[in-house]
Amino acid sequence: MSNLIERLSAGARNTAESGIVEVFNAGWHHEALIPLWAGEGDLPTPDFINRAVKASLDRGETFYTYQRGIPQLREALAAYHQDLYGRVFSAERFFVTGSGMQAIQLAVQAVVDPGREVIVPSPSWPNISAAVEIHGARPVPVPLREANGGWSLHMEEIEAAITPHTAALFLNSPSNPTGWTASEDLLRAFLEIARKNGLWIIADEIYAQYFYGEQPRSPSFYDIADEDDQIIFVNSFSKNWAMTGWRVGWISAPPIIGQVVENLIQYSTSGVPAFMQWGAVAALTEGEDFLASQIERARLGRNAVFEGLQETGRIGAKPPDGAFYLFFSIDGVTDTRRFALDLVRETGVGLAPGSAFGPGGENFVRLCYARGQDQLAEAVRRINAWLPEI
Amino acid sequence: MSNLIERLSAGARNTAESGIVEVFNAGWHHEALIPLWAGEGDLPTPDFINRAVKASLDRGETFYTYQRGIPQLREALAAYHQDLYGRVFSAERFFVTGSGMQAIQLAVQAVVDPGREVIVPSPSWPNISAAVEIHGARPVPVPLREANGGWSLHMEEIEAAITPHTAALFLNSPSNPTGWTASEDLLRAFLEIARKNGLWIIADEIYAQYFYGEQPRSPSFYDIADEDDQIIFVNSFSKNWAMTGWRVGWISAPPIIGQVVENLIQYSTSGVPAFMQWGAVAALTEGEDFLASQIERARLGRNAVFEGLQETGRIGAKPPDGAFYLFFSIDGVTDTRRFALDLVRETGVGLAPGSAFGPGGENFVRLCYARGQDQLAEAVRRINAWLPEI
Known part of the structure; x- marks a missing residue:
């Protein structure tokens, strides 16, 4: 057996x-x-989030729904990002996923074919590399270097790890587990490398607001990238609003790839329950x-x-x-x-x-x-x- | 762009x-x-299911939970199967998934490597073949033959489609969209072919109770297979209990592969919300x-x-x-x-x-x-x- x-x-x-x-x-x-x-x-x-779920259940919103997410949640995500990053976002770039983990899985499926490579600074959350491996691709670790308890990432090591098989660079900042956080200069250098090599960036900025520097949030690719840069952002409601058990997250990506993202959602879990999404709307609109x-x-x-x-x-x-x-x-x-x-x-x-x-x-x-x-x-x-x- | x-x-x-x-x-x-x-x-x-969700939210069950599913739901699934199939089931063979669709995706990941083939009788629910393709594998259609409005599947055509690349045979019975339902004899022949060739069966018997023959349910691989046959059953709460929008399903598989199924869940959506699972428990225990x-x-x-x-x-x-x-x-x-x-x-x-x-x-x-x-x-x-x- x-x-x-x-x-x-x-x-x-x-x-x-x-x-x-x-x-x-x-x-x-x-x-x-x-x-x-x-x-x-x-x-x-918190209760104000749970109440929104109960109200939706009472309205009988238990049928199949939009694969990309209910319009109200996509709009709320656009408004949330607008507040946080100080510029306009289209609701069309947001896609609701069944957890931040699934956002990573879908991002990998979207831009990495089996047999290719994804560069992942290490140490890192192990689920990132695992998702790459399950997809038949290869995670390539590049060290975050530690000295005296502080961590750093070296662009020449990222560049040296790029091969003809590389499809994407993963960057998690602020980082789990190290707490290392990329400066805006580092993000610029990272983006430059990705552009030069025609590579995707999968950007995990889930901890953006858990930042202890002088600014209210960590530096972001949103600060420096163009709308049509090859960046897929993965994110989650888990950490900000005490919703770890909910398994609701989102992808932010150039709207032009929207149909592909929708297809990948359709063929993995076919969307997130509408009544859960109303909880997420409450988190964004009443959760400050x-x-x-x-x-x-x-x-x-x-x-x-x-x-x-x-x-x-x-x-x-x-x-x-x-x-x-x-x-x-x-x-x-x-x-x-x-x-x-x-x-x-x-x-x-x-x-x-x-x-x-x-x-x-x-x-x-x-x-x-x-x-x-x-x-x-x-x-x-x-x-x-x-x-x-x- | x-x-x-x-x-x-x-x-x-x-x-x-x-x-x-x-x-x-x-x-x-x-x-x-x-x-x-x-x-x-x-x-x-129905309300009795929604109420169980609300009660769980009120108990604060919003944290990370068991990747395989809460023990109460796995036990309820074992009891449900015992009632339906008239034999004993271990709760250890049941794994809660984020929809029947995800059950299919995880089953494909579990038994099919990129580059291999999955035989899928056709016409069929398109999401089956799409999940195979996204995984970098190839769906191989074998025709369900129609004559005078009735459908049939021919075992010699299944056998002829098997190649050295074949990893699994998919069988959906009763079938979406045709309504075709495998007889017990056909299931035996199908299982025999799988055994002889060392292939997995992914068995989709989601519509088992929507059966209009003389028996209260359709013939099942559970009637004829051994506990350790290479069969992964995929299923969902959607159809039986009006829970289409919930995205909760399950896998039934030999318990020995449990750790692998758990890993695949961990690295795709990391489980189903506990409060949703209590709704599913209510469906199984109060939904007759x-x-x-x-x-x-x-x-x-x-x-x-x-x-x-x-x-x-x-x-x-x-x-x-x-x-x-x-x-x-x-x-x-x-x-x-x-x-x-x-x-x-x-x-x-x-x-x-x-x-x-x-x-x-x-x-x-x-x-x-x-x-x-x-x-x-x-x-x-x-x-x-x-x-x-x-």
């Missing part, structure tokens, strides 16, 4: 189990668990205060965790520029998988081992600080108390 | 727009539209009466439409054995795309042109009769009044 597995497709057989899941399985029964391993906060979706409180919460969490862990004198990290993770090394720890397993079993603090994030992540662990202050303080207390034992 | 489209992946560029959409676009503004073009009834999701009324409605619709259209003397069809479509030819009509466009513009009756369903469908149109009697009678009246004009 085990040869059933051998008979699966090579692409499917080779998919790796998420490296976070192993630690989750070791720890989720812990009676005093503080789960900082996932990219998820501790607040449920909630989002501001989410960002402030992350900012406080970032400071508390960074300062708290510094007390041990064994933490290698700088305060991250963006996203809501601290990605840190621990003096004396080389096997971070073992470390994460032991930590959660012995203290109930769940971190994600850096090995889960691909090449360059092995010496680090990831802590999500998008949570309440009390919980984070308790987590820091437990880690600091336990560290001297190892 | 139009060369943006040329720069998309070949797989994406080659996806065809659904052939039903063109007719939909021509007709959906009609003031007296009777939409019989989609595989969708006219009833919204509603489902019975749905089936009875389709049975009445089938008879009324078939008998009504017979009055013209120009309809080529037999009462279908299963599913909820009448797939019929019209004496004197060869361009069914044109026919469907004219019909909806002039009468407001929306049918799907057979050309949308691939080779062998060109001379037919599809009418969905899963609707109320009054509406169907009115549609028949309009078609019969209009037919003499063409």
